[in-house]
Amino acid sequence: MKVNILWDFDGTLxxxxxxxxxxxxRVVEEHIHEDEVIKQLKISFTHAVKYFGLSQQQIDQILxxxxxxxxxxxxxxxxxxxxxxxxxxxxxxxxxSKQEVxxxxxxxGWLHYFSEIIGWEDGFPKKPNxxxxxxxxxxxxxxxxxxxRALDIIPATKxxxxxxxxxxxxxxxxxxxxxxxxxxxxxxxxxxxQI
Numbered sequence: 001m002k003v004n005i006l007w008d009f010d011g012t013l014x015x016x017x018x019x020x021x022x023x024x025x026r027v028v029e030e031h032i033h034e035d036e037v038i039k040q041l042k043i044s045f046t047h048a049v050k051y052f053g054l055s056q057q058q059i060d061q062i063l064x065x066x067x068x069x070x071x072x073x074x075x076x077x078x079x080x081x082x083x084x085x086x087x088x089x090x091x092x093x094x095x096x097s098k099q100e101v102x103x104x105x106x107x108x109g110w111l112h113y114f115s116e117i118i119g120w121e122d123g124f125p126k127k128p129n130x131x132x133x134x135x136x137x138x139x140x141x142x143x144x145x146x147x148x149r150a151l152d153i154i155p156a157t158k159x160x161x162x163x164x165x166x167x168x169x170x171x172x173x174x175x176x177x178x179x180x181x182x183x184x185x186x187x188x189x190x191x192x193x194q195i
Contacts, residue, residue: 002088003143004089004090004142005089005142005143005144005146006140006142007091007092007147008092008146008147008149009101010094010096011042011148011166011167012077012148012152012166013080014075014076017038020037020041020045020062021034023062023065023066024052026065027058027061027065028054042148042149042168043149044095044151045095066100071103071104071107074104076110077181078182079180079181079182079185080181081108081110083181083184083185083188086188087113089115089140090113090115091114091116091117091118091142093124093136093152094117094120095120095127097119097120097121098117098119098120098121100119102117115139127151127152127155128150128151128154129155130158130159133145133156133159134159137159137161143161143162144162145163146184147163148166148168150173157173162176163176164184165177166178
């Protein structure tokens with residue numbers, strides 16, 4: 001069986017956390033530890049903003065800094081492209097800007113792997129609300145969801161879709177936990193999915 005995969009983007013397809021940590025640390029004047037920034041971002045960007053008490057000016061500064069970075073700053077995770085190549089269909093649901101995601105995917109020559117991308121501009125409620133997943137499920141018959149945060153996994157479990165938590169074992173709802181895409185390829189082989 002060929003598999004259709006719904007992906008999160010930041011922290012799942014590309015290593016955005018290095019970039020986010022760097023911009024957070026540059027904007028927040030007090031000393032903050034990298035691990036603490038990542039821990040809060042793994043919940044959500046909104047949560048991290050509240051946790052660190054950032055002003056709207058600081059939020060705007062962070063977002064502007066991230067938009068001004070070259071796409072090469074967002075490094076793809078090893079072997080993720082191999083998973084993309086073997087899937088029947090890939091799509092993305094992200095809280096990031098669709099335009100930013102397209103810019104990064106285009107830089108890596110990955111646009112052709114994705115049938116649809118939903119970003120914040122598309123007007124769907126933020127995850128963990130399942131509306132964007134329901135939309136994708138109707139169009140693509142999603143078999144598998146891969147994300148790095150609980151809010152990526154929760155909507156899929158509500159819809160009965162198999163889930164995989166990437167580099168985050170603190171998500172009790174996930175069906176699978178992986179630290180690398182070698183492991184995902186192995187899981188798919190075991191389950192006789194053609195990926």
